Amino acid sequence: MKRLMILILCAITTVSIHAQKWLSISDIFEGKVIDKSRITETLIKGEQLEPYHLTSFHSVKFNATEKERDDIEKAFYTDMTQHAAKNSSGKPNSEMENRGGHLYYAIAEVKPDSPFDRRYICYQCSKGAHATFGITLVCLEGHVSLQDLRKMFKKK
Amino acid sequence: MKQTLMDKYLLGESSLEEEHTLCRLLQAIPPTERTDTEEALLLMLSAPPMMDENDLFTADHTEEYERIVHQRKRRTLWKYTGIAAAVALVVSLGFILHIPSNENIAVAYVNGKKVSDEKQVLAMMESTMNDVFVHSDTEDELYQLFNPK
Numbered sequence: 001m002k003r004l005m006i007l008i009l010c011a012i013t014t015v016s017i018h019a020q021k022w023l024s025i026s027d028i029f030e031g032k033v034i035d036k037s038r039i040t041e042t043l044i045k046g047e048q049l050e051p052y053h054l055t056s057f058h059s060v061k062f063n064a065t066e067k068e069r070d071d072i073e074k075a076f077y078t079d080m081t082q083h084a085a086k087n088s089s090g091k092p093n094s095e096m097e098n099r100g101g102h103l104y105y106a107i108a109e110v111k112p113d114s115p116f117d118r119r120y121i122c123y124q125c126s127k128g129a130h131a132t133f134g135i136t137l138v139c140l141e142g143h144v145s146l147q148d149l150r151k152m153f154k155k156k
Numbered sequence: 157m158k159q160t161l162m163d164k165y166l167l168g169e170s171s172l173e174e175e176h177t178l179c180r181l182l183q184a185i186p187p188t189e190r191t192d193t194e195e196a197l198l199l200m201l202s203a204p205p206m207m208d209e210n211d212l213f214t215a216d217h218t219e220e221y222e223r224i225v226h227q228r229k230r231r232t233l234w235k236y237t238g239i240a241a242a243v244a245l246v247v248s249l250g251f252i253l254h255i256p257s258n259e260n261i262a263v264a265y266v267n268g269k270k271v272s273d274e275k276q277v278l279a280m281m282e283s284t285m286n287d288v289f290v291h292s293d294t295e296d297e298l299y300q301l302f303n304p305k
Contacts, residue, residue, distance in 0.1 A: 037268040042280045046260030059284045107288065113251075122288045138288060153285035 023083060023110065024075035025121060028137055029058055033071065038062050052152060054142030055117055061136045069125060069133040073103045076123045076137070083110040085118070093146060109146065117141045120149065157181070162197060175201055 027033050029041075040061040049057060064072060084092035087109075094108035105124050112119035122138040144152075161178040164170040170178070179201040182194055190198070264271040264280050271277060 036265065039265065040267065040280075041265045042277060042284060043264070044262045044277060044281055046262075048260065048262050048274060048278060057281050059281065061284065105288075124288050136284060136287060138284060149285070150289055153282065154289040 023079045023121070023139075025072070025079055025137060025139070028072060028075065029060055029139065034060075034062050034064065034068065049142065052142065053144040053148065054140055056141045057138070058140070059136065059138040061134070063128055063132040064135050066131060066133070069102070069135065072135060072137070073123075073125070076106065076121065077103065079110060079121060080106060080108040085109040085111050095146075107146065107149075112141055114141075117143060118145070120146070162193070165197065165201075 031039065042057065042059045044057040045055065049055060080094060080096075081092075084094060087093045092108065094106065096106035096108075097104050103123060103125060107120060107122045110119050110121055119139070119141045122136070122140075124136040126134045128134045140149075158178070158181045161170060161174050161181070164174060165178055179198065182190070182198040182201065185194065187195075262272070262274045262277040264277045271280075
């Protein structure tokens with residue numbers, strides 16, 4: 001009886017843990033917020049990512065209105081704070097930059113689906129023409145640190 | 157009277173009433189004064205009466221039967237609940253651990269148009285990541301400089 005209760009509790013806990021890992025920005029990647037026809041999407045999984053020590057890469061780029069920008073910024077900020085993965089000193093592994101009272105650039109490590117990987121979400125917003133905002137969102141997973149990512153991609 | 161009742165009891169001819177009387181008579185004797193036979197008889201008379209053979213078959217055991225059946229049903233129910241919980245646990249763990257698939261995907265959609273050329277998709281990924289990490293964004297600063305609010 002006691003063992004069974006523990007088993008049920010474990011099952012409930014694991015299900016709820018999984019539910020918590022669902023990110024708010026997932027809706028944007030799935031085209032539920034911005035129409036897919038307005039999005040430039042890149043999705044890579046598997047062997048091609050081995051040189052980068054990544055297991056998956058998913059990015060979306062689009063021009064957003066001010067309202068859309070605000071909603072996306074809010075969703076990203078929620079994920080960044082609520083699902084933050086902490087580093088060895090117990091602090092969130094993230095960096096961000098604000099401009100004009102809005103999020104301009106951010107990269108944050110969030111809790112991954114698999115305990116063997118690390119997961120990062122990136123956000124960049126630049127002001128475009130006609131009161132639009134060019135937004136880039138990236139979600140990537142792999143066995144790689146933030147420093148390694150910077151070394152690999154900061155080539156300019 | 158005591159001896160007569162003892163003889164009748166040993167011959168198996170005593171009635172229930174006589175056995176009760178004999179038991180009371182033997183109990184009245186102080187324990188130190190009882191003979192071995194009296195002590196043994198008292199022990200036999202004090203023991204709970206065995207169920208009559210007829211009672212064994214005519215007695216109503218429905219309650220006990222119901223109790224055993226209910227207990228078994230409950231045990232079976234718990235067994236199946238346990239199995240269901242174990243299955244739920246395994247499925248949940250599967251979701252969490254996200255058993256890695258060997259699936260290789262490299263695809264891009266540019267304004268709804270599919271790009272499946274692996275090299276092109278990887279170049280798009282590198283370009284995106286370079287943009288993210290080199291966020292000094294000179295273009296943006298120039299735009300703000302020449303387009304004041």
